[in-house]
Amino acid sequence: MLPVLLLLALLAACSPAPRQVPDLPGWGEDRLAEAIPPFLAGCRPPRFPAALCAEAAGLPPGDDAAARAFFARRFTLRHAGEGLMTGYYEPELRGALTPGPGYRTPLLGRPGDLMEVDLGRFAExxxxxxILGRVEEGAFVPYPDRAAIEAGATDAPVLLWAADPAEAFFLQIQGSGRVVLPDGSVRRLGYAAGNGRRYVPIGRLLADRGEIPREQVSMQSILAWLEQAGPARARALMDANPSYVFFRETPARPDQGPTGSLGVPLTPLRSVAVDRAHIPLGSPVWIVTRHPLTGAPLRRLVLAQDTGGAIRGEARADLFWGWGEAAAGAAGRMKEKAILYVLEPAAP
Known part of the structure; x- marks a missing residue:
């Protein structure tokens, strides 16, 4: 037995030690107590051990030192790599319950004929x-693209009517938002389903065509182009993105963000959308990037609580900025390099 123990000791001594959480750039600067409530919202077995969630729930509220010690003690690091960090927000747009002058763009609910097929049930x-599609004449076919849906090729119910087609388009890109009715009341819409078509960024199309310099492409510059282009050209550009999003009404407190793919409300600057094939939902993620408006370092702990059609890759992420004009201004301009580290529960 002794030679075996000696061999194991030698192998352990030769193995490179995993990077410790406190070594992260900016680790001592973040107000980590702010990350505990959104972490707890998604902390449950089997995603995390029950004991770990209970320990987090027992931390003193607002105690950054205690939160920092908790994450350092209970997690190890996995370097996800360097990638692109964009931003998203919860838009607010004008709408009505019925169509009428100034309210002509339908916001659609999930159609009854939209079907999702798990291909893994047919082949290992x-x-x-x-894949998503529908049955036509006994055959499963792709669901209609954006242009066809807008021409009436779906039985999707109309939830609300928007005042601005461009705002409705960006509502689909963001995946959720608040619709302010003429009486001042607010209806919140969340993502229900997509049509399964490939997402095509219209900003990239405008850059390829020389309409907007590539380095100046942002949500704000795209909206300005759509407004100046006129209805026909604007519609043609939006239809060049065949992807379409259907919504559902989502009751939520006005002081909370929309519900993400994890099933919990998103928290401004603490929630991030990721590719769940590479980063499990619920995971704490340390991001090293910079502020899109000031250029200042942006290094903080966020939670992987959402996904997105354009978020693909090991180190691709989309930071949730919240709602309102300030959030829209930052999110629409964020297109920064970022380094991502995933915090994974340490072995007992």
């Missing part, structure tokens, strides 16, 4: 892959 090598 397709496990994890899904």
């Amino acid at each position: 090598d397709l496990k994890g892959r899904k």
Whole structure:
């Protein structure tokens, strides 16, 4: 037995030690107590051990030192790599319950004929892959694209009527938002389903065509172009993105963000959308990037609580900025390099 123990000791001594959480750039500067409530919202077995969630729930509120010690003690690091960090927000747009002058753009609910097929049930090598479509004349076919849906090729119910087609388009890109009715009341819409078509960024199309310099492409510059282009050209550009999003009404407190893919409300600057094939939902993620408006270092702990059609890759992420004009201004301009570290529960 002694030689075996000696060999194990030698192997352990030769193995490189994993990077410790406190070594992260900016680790001592973040107000980590702010990350505890959103972490607890998604902390449950089997995603995390029950004991770990109970320990987090027992931390003193607002105690950054205690939160910092908790994450350092209970997690190890995995370097996800360097990638692109964009931003998103919860838009607010004008709408009405019925169509009328100034309210002509429908916001659609999930259609009854939209079907999702799990290909893994048919072939082992397709496990994890899904497709969306509908049945026509006994055959399963792709669901109509954006242009066809807007021309009436769906039985989707109309939830609300928007005042601005461009605002409705960006509501689909963001995946959720608040619709302010003429009487001042607010209806909140969340993502219900997509049509399964490939997402095409219209900002990239405008850059390729020389309409907007590539380095100046942002949500704000795209909206300005759509407004100046006129209805026909604007509609043609938006239809060049065949992806379409259907909504559902989501009751939520006005002081909370929309519900993300994890099923919990998103928290401004603490929630991030990721590719769940590479980063499990619920995971704490340390991001090293910079502020899109000031250029100041932006290094903080966020929670992987959402996904997105354009978020693909090991180190691709989309930071949730909240709602309102300030959030829209920052989110629309964020296109920064970022380094991501995933915090994974340490072995007992």
